[in-house]
Amino acid sequence: MQAPKTYGEYSKEIDEALNDPQLRKTLDKYAITYRTNRAVVMRDIDEATLIHEIAEFKDEAAAHMEELYQQFKAEAEKRGVHVYRAATAAEANQLISDIARKEGVKRIVKSKSMTSEETQLNHKLIADGYVVDETDLGEWILQLRHETPSHMVMPAIHLSRYQVAEDFSKVTQVKQDPDIDRLVKVARVQLRRKFIAGDMGITGCNFAIAECGAITTVTNEGNARMVETMPRVHTVLVGLDKLVRTIDDVMIALQILPRNATAQRITSYVSWVCGPTKWKGSPDGQKSMHIVFLDNGRTKVAKDPIFKQVFRCVRCGACTNVCPVFRLIGGHKMGYIYMGAIGLILTYLYHGEDKAKILSQNCIGCESCHHVCSGGIDLPMLIREVRNRLVDDGDGNAMGSLMKIVMTNRKMFHNLLRFASKAQRPFTAGTQFQRHLPMIFMKKHDFKALPAIAEKAFRDQWGDIAPKVSNPKYRVALFAGCAEDFIYPEQLVAAVKILAACNVAVDFPMDQTCCGLPLGMMGQRKAVQTVARQNVRAFADGNYDYIITLCASCGSTLKKQYVNYLANDPDISYGVVTRFQDKIIDLSSFLRDVLDLKPEDFVNTHEKVTFHASCHQCRALKAADKSRELIQDVADYVPCFEEEVCCGFGGTYSVKFPIISKEIITKKVKNIAETKAERVVMDCPGCVLQIRGAVEKEKLGIKVTHLSELLADKIQPK
Amino acid sequence: MSNINPELVEKFTAMAQAVAATVAEVPSKEDAFKYIVDLCLSKDPCELLADEPGTEKGPLGPNRVPTRVQRVLAAPSLNDEDFALLENLCQEKGILCLRDNVRKYAAGIDIGINEAVAGVAASGTCLCPTTDEDVRLAGMISEISIVILKKSDIYPDLPSVAGIMRDAIGNGPEGSFTTLITGPSRTADIECVGAVGVHGPLMMHVLLLEA
Ligand code: SF4
Numbered sequence: 001m002q003a004p005k006t007y008g009e010y011s012k013e014i015d016e017a018l019n020d021p022q023l024r025k026t027l028d029k030y031a032i033t034y035r036t037n038r039a040v041v042m043r044d045i046d047e048a049t050l051i052h053e054i055a056e057f058k059d060e061a062a063a064h065m066e067e068l069y070q071q072f073k074a075e076a077e078k079r080g081v082h083v084y085r086a087a088t089a090a091e092a093n094q095l096i097s098d099i100a101r102k103e104g105v106k107r108i109v110k111s112k113s114m115t116s117e118e119t120q121l122n123h124k125l126i127a128d129g130y131v132v133d134e135t136d137l138g139e140w141i142l143q144l145r146h147e148t149p150s151h152m153v154m155p156a157i158h159l160s161r162y163q164v165a166e167d168f169s170k171v172t173q174v175k176q177d178p179d180i181d182r183l184v185k186v187a188r189v190q191l192r193r194k195f196i197a198g199d200m201g202i203t204g205c206n207f208a209i210a211e212c213g214a215i216t217t218v219t220n221e222g223n224a225r226m227v228e229t230m231p232r233v234h235t236v237l238v239g240l241d242k243l244v245r246t247i248d249d250v251m252i253a254l255q256i257l258p259r260n261a262t263a264q265r266i267t268s269y270v271s272w273v274c275g276p277t278k279w280k281g282s283p284d285g286q287k288s289m290h291i292v293f294l295d296n297g298r299t300k301v302a303k304d305p306i307f308k309q310v311f312r313c314v315r316c317g318a319c320t321n322v323c324p325v326f327r328l329i330g331g332h333k334m335g336y337i338y339m340g341a342i343g344l345i346l347t348y349l350y351h352g353e354d355k356a357k358i359l360s361q362n363c364i365g366c367e368s369c370h371h372v373c374s375g376g377i378d379l380p381m382l383i384r385e386v387r388n389r390l391v392d393d394g395d396g397n398a399m400g401s402l403m404k405i406v407m408t409n410r411k412m413f414h415n416l417l418r419f420a421s422k423a424q425r426p427f428t429a430g431t432q433f434q435r436h437l438p439m440i441f442m443k444k445h446d447f448k449a450l451p452a453i454a455e456k457a458f459r460d461q462w463g464d465i466a467p468k469v470s471n472p473k474y475r476v477a478l479f480a481g482c483a484e485d486f487i488y489p490e491q492l493v494a495a496v497k498i499l500a501a502c503n504v505a506v507d508f509p510m511d512q513t514c515c516g517l518p519l520g521m522m523g524q525r526k527a528v529q530t531v532a533r534q535n536v537r538a539f540a541d542g543n544y545d546y547i548i549t550l551c552a553s554c555g556s557t558l559k560k561q562y563v564n565y566l567a568n569d570p571d572i573s574y575g576v577v578t579r580f581q582d583k584i585i586d587l588s589s590f591l592r593d594v595l596d597l598k599p600e601d602f603v604n605t606h607e608k609v610t611f612h613a614s615c616h617q618c619r620a621l622k623a624a625d626k627s628r629e630l631i632q633d634v635a636d637y638v639p640c641f642e643e644e645v646c647c648g649f650g651g652t653y654s655v656k657f658p659i660i661s662k663e664i665i666t667k668k669v670k671n672i673a674e675t676k677a678e679r680v681v682m683d684c685p686g687c688v689l690q691i692r693g694a695v696e697k698e699k700l701g702i703k704v705t706h707l708s709e710l711l712a713d714k715i716q717p718k
Numbered sequence: 719m720s721n722i723n724p725e726l727v728e729k730f731t732a733m734a735q736a737v738a739a740t741v742a743e744v745p746s747k748e749d750a751f752k753y754i755v756d757l758c759l760s761k762d763p764c765e766l767l768a769d770e771p772g773t774e775k776g777p778l779g780p781n782r783v784p785t786r787v788q789r790v791l792a793a794p795s796l797n798d799e800d801f802a803l804l805e806n807l808c809q810e811k812g813i814l815c816l817r818d819n820v821r822k823y824a825a826g827i828d829i830g831i832n833e834a835v836a837g838v839a840a841s842g843t844c845l846c847p848t849t850d851e852d853v854r855l856a857g858m859i860s861e862i863s864i865v866i867l868k869k870s871d872i873y874p875d876l877p878s879v880a881g882i883m884r885d886a887i888g889n890g891p892e893g894s895f896t897t898l899i900t901g902p903s904r905t906a907d908i909e910c911v912g913a914v915g916v917h918g919p920l921m922m923h924v925l926l927l928e929a
Binding site for chain 2: 026029030033044045075078079080081135136137138141154155156157159160161164174180181182183184185186187188189191192193195196212213214220221222223225226228229230246247248251252254255262264265266267268269270271272273274275276277278279280281287289
């Protein structure tokens with residue numbers, strides 16, 4: 001397995017995956033069935049509370065890792081287990097090889113363990129002369145093909161039944177039909193004798209329970225308990241992060257883990273192995289049990305104030321299952337050994353900067369993973385943190401550095417944008433699109449029409465359009481964000497019209513600047529802090545009731561991320577930041593919850609309107625339903641298939657990974673077209689840019705606007 | 719009986735059935751054993767998944783391996799009295815009823831019997847003490863896994879059986895092995911299509927005892 005070293009190299013690999021129809025079909029089908037089935041099994045539990053409880057006990061365990069290790073060791077040794085600790089992957093592999101030698105082992109049977117993938121244990125054992133057989137069906141297929149897992153829970157998800165039938169025909173020397181049920185039975189027949197002949201079984205473990213020294217394995221196929229039972233020796237390789245305090249903790253986690261992993265209420269088997277038992281393969285036989293704890297950077301991560309969160313991970317793979325990028329390119333192209341969202345982070349933590357440099361850029365920031373994670377890990381934030389550290393360590397790129405220089409100087413940035421508005425004229429032919437960009441800039445971006453910079457920025461119009469409201473109900477300020485201010489000022493103008501009609505006084509503080517999200521996505525932490533300070537100050541003296549933003553991405557940055565970026569800031573007190581954050585509200589929530597607008601406040605012209613739930617509107621701000629309610633007040637709302645799936649914009653993401661962005665938007669536009677709506681609305685100018693560009697390119701004739709524009713058309717003057 | 723909660727029984731049954739387990743209510747142990755013997759006689763012959771020198775072999779099974787002529791059933795966890803009762807029924811029908819030495823039949827047996835100390839209604843799960851290797855293997859190498867569970871031992875969810883798990887695991891110094899079993903063995907490793915019967919039982923029956 002290799003990690004890409006340059007964008008060029010990576011782009012080729014991505015292309016390969018995108019051109020693999022079998023992979024695309026399987027992953028696509030899986031993404032949809034997983035989402036549906038997960039929703040069904042989550043219905044019978046209190047998902048949010050359980051996730052919170054898992055986060056709590058895992059955090060506590062990580063904070064007391066050393067103490068739990070000692071307790072586990074004492075309990076396990078009391079029951080006759082040999083407990084070891086390995087500082088590095090190589091040390092763990094050596095220990096296990098030595099155990100095998102001392103125990104006189106020849107044949108080893110393994111059940112699936114991502115930790116053993118992390119240490120690449122099989123290479124070592126095979127090199128040392130042992131016969132090693134993987135017994136999990138997926139892992140066995142991969143072993144036959146000399147491949148590595150492409151998913152943590154379904155390792156062979158990238159393969160088809162035809163490929164498997166071919167491999168099985170080779171290994172059995174009998175032609176095997178591509179019938180899944182039959183193929184499964186081939187593994188049943190072929191592997192039973194291997195369980196029987198094995199001298200040592202190796203498993204990983206999901207939880208290592210300190211209170212009693214037990215390890216648990218959570219499986220469906222029944223191979224783990226075979227591996228734990230048939231051979232005389234049982235060796236467990238386990239990361240220190242798997243330690244938990246009590247049996248009760250495991251019972252909590254077991255309610256989420258299988259639901260999140262495979263949409264099952266529980267797996268077929270959960271083994272709780274607590275020390276060696278009698279072994280009946282010989283008279284008076286006794287099992288020999290060894291547990292190797294792997295550090296490989298874990299004790300260091302446990303002390304990291306930000307990254308320690310990764311230890312909430314229970315390896316359910318949900319973050320992979322919902323990832324729109326994984327859905328397109330699969331785990332081999334979206335990870336080194338661990339894949340998906342958590343994979344991008346663990347690659348950095350366990351396998352180093354070099355391997356993570358390019359990979360960690362491949363996150364679109366859609367928040368889907370954060371929304372489902374068993375431990376409630378803020379995965380997008382941790383991925384940004386990986387990028388921060390890469391930049392801190394001098395691994396940034398030219399685009400990021402340039403953006404930092406320009407965007408932290410508001411006047412320079414805004415003047416540049418004004419200049420661009422004039423300079424682009426030859427290319428726009430007076431439309432909202434850049435029609436004639438030289439092809440060299442367009443190569444991989446030709447799936448959408450690129451927007452033009454507006455003739456006159458919102459900030460430059462404000463003096464002329466600022467409404468006068470006497471006796472206002474509320475005093476609010478607008479936070480524009482770059483896209484609204486300089487590309488789509490009409491969206492803000494529409495919002496001003498609605499607010500004025502509702503007797504709300506609106507202000508627009510001129511010192512505000514970019515929210516910092518694109519800088520954050522590039523790992524430019526210091527630059528984000530600079531603009532964050534500037535924005536908080538710009539609004540600090542206004543005494544506003546609310547600060548309204550029409551950009552869900554800006555909204556989530558201001559409301560969710562500033563407290564982290566400005567924690568312990570020497571210049572701005574925590575109280576000032578939280579006051580700012582508490583005032584941030586999206587337009588829909590303001591109209592719905594604060595102003596309590598009703599259908600009678602609008603004229604419903606029964607326009608057929610569908611919705612795109614922008615990532616940050618539905619998952620970060622959790623306000624998409626407010627928008628849907630408003631649409632229903634003014635129009636005939638037609639739901640769209642996969643309404644909450646990302647549009648593929650992701651700001652700088654679509655610049656770095658245009659081919660992925662293109663695939664995602666193509667599907668989005670197809671779904672929108674299928675609603676036969678006249679218009680699609682959304683809460684984010686970035687999504688407008690992406691969707692309008694693609695709709696224009698396809699000449700679909702569907703109106704693409706911000707929700708504010710729809711509402712402004714229909715509001716009844718008071 | 720007063721400590722049977724019909725709602726929990728109903729929920730357990732529905733959840734176990736949802737994962738392809740068969741659930742049957744049996745008034746007494748004797749009824750349970752009759753059910754098991756009937757099932758053993760009516761099922762397809764057991765396939766031999768590995769070589770077993772000296773064993774009489776029948777025609778090839780669906781997976782192109784020989785089948786076992788002798789019907790074999792393992793019930794190592796039963797107490798003396800129950801085992802005698804079952805063994806008697808088996809003898810009448812020519813079924814071999816194992817109490818130990820299960821490992822010798824690792825190539826496959828027809829039926830393995832486990833006794834659960836608790837059931838979990840929320841997921842149709844059985845909590846089985848399986849420290850004894852014979853008991854464990856009975857539920858692993860059999861084509862049909864049978865778990866006997868008292869209705870009064872059904873609890874609502876996993877957290878409510880944590881204490882029972884703690885008792886089953888024990889305080890040492892002996893090692894222990896406890897298993898949560900829910901339905902037959904299964905996989906979705908090829909194209910995410912579900913299939914049952916991988917390395918463990920092809921089918922599971924839960925017998926709910928009126929107690
Ligand atoms: S990070 Fe969260 S969602 Fe991803 S595998 Fe770990 S627990 Fe599951």
